[in-house]
Amino acid sequence: MQSLARHSGLPAKPIPRTAWRAASLARDYLQENVFRTVRSEELEAITGLDRYALSRHFRAAFSTSPHRFLLMRRLQRARRMIEASEPLAQIAIAAGFNDQSHFSRHFKRAFGVTPGRWSELIHRSSAAAA
Known part of the structure; x- marks a missing residue:
């Protein structure tokens, strides 16, 4: 409101x-x-x-709603873990999701790309900057 x-x-x-x-x-x-x-x-x-x-x-x-607040905190943690090159399946569990598909669905809904694609984009830009 x-x-x-x-x-x-x-x-x-x-x-x-x-x-x-x-x-x-x-x-x-x-x-x-x-x-x-x-x-x-x-x-x-x-x-x-x-x-x-x-x-x-x-x-x-x-x-935002309490549920969405909680979800976005989890997804922010997941993005930091992706930047640290951790495996997506481990990230999903560590960030509080039931499984990788649940994580991927929420990640794509929030950020417009899958976690795998996000990882590619992050690591490609890191390699280009180095």
Whole structure:
């Protein structure tokens, strides 16, 4: 909502302090547990909000859902591992994905290329720079 307000020229609706605190608690917990499955019940217990209220507040605070936030942290870690030339199957597991196809599907959806293609592009540009 705030990102839409930013482009509409209308002032953003302020996020209540308690909502901001709950969203921040959820974000911090997700960052600490990025490589494992985090259930909504865990976030509900930590924030004191039900999943729907938390999702609304999280989206208002960070312009994304808790699930997408967690997924993007995993994919960012995977990109760093690809840059370090680690095998894709190992990267998928280390980054918290169930298998390589699950990882590849999410990677392509987020970045527009497969992990294998990303690796080729990164390593080709590194070799050209050397």
